[in-house]
Amino acid sequence: MDIKVAELKERLDKGEALNFYDVREEHEYEEDNLGATLIPLAELPDHLDELEPLKDEEIIVHCRSGARSGKAQAFLEAQGFTNVRNVIGGILAYRELEEEV
Numbered sequence: 001m002d003i004k005v006a007e008l009k010e011r012l013d014k015g016e017a018l019n020f021y022d023v024r025e026e027h028e029y030e031e032d033n034l035g036a037t038l039i040p041l042a043e044l045p046d047h048l049d050e051l052e053p054l055k056d057e058e059i060i061v062h063c064r065s066g067a068r069s070g071k072a073q074a075f076l077e078a079q080g081f082t083n084v085r086n087v088i089g090g091i092l093a094y095r096e097l098e099e100e101v
Contacts, residue, residue, distance in 0.1 A: 003060055003085040005094045008034075019059045023072045024091075028064065034091060036060075041068045044075060055081050062087035062094075 011018060012034065022029055022036040029038045039047050041063070051059070059081060061069040066089050073086040087094070 001083070001085050002088050004088055005097045008060065008062075008087055009094065009097060019054050019057055021059065021061050021072070022063070022091075023061055023068050024063045032091060032095075034062065034094060036062060041072055044072055048079060051076070051081070056083065058083045058085060060085045060087060063090045065090040065092055 020034070020036040022033060022038050023041040023044065024038075025040050026038065059076065061072045061076075061084060063069040063072075066086060069086045069090060073084045076084045089096075
């Protein structure tokens with residue numbers, strides 16, 4: 001199940017507490033981020049223990065364009081996570097949406 005940037009922006013603007021993860025690399029995160037917790041895609045397997053309590057909760061993952069977060073979504077689902085949502089278009093689509101508003 002994916003999430004559109006408009007829904008994500010609305011929820012972030014409301015200050016909603018989200019299980020929100022950025023799977024880009026650290027240098028990308030330092031350049032621009034949405035306030036998500038950084039776990040680079042390659043390091044995701046090393047963080048399964050800390051994510052385990054969220055197995056049945058909504059987890060939102062994003063990257064630059066949606067490709068890496070799609071891989072993160074598939075990986076987490078294969079590990080038994082039941083509600084992982086990929087941000088369609090990633091941070092690029094999110095920033096584009098902000099420019100339109």
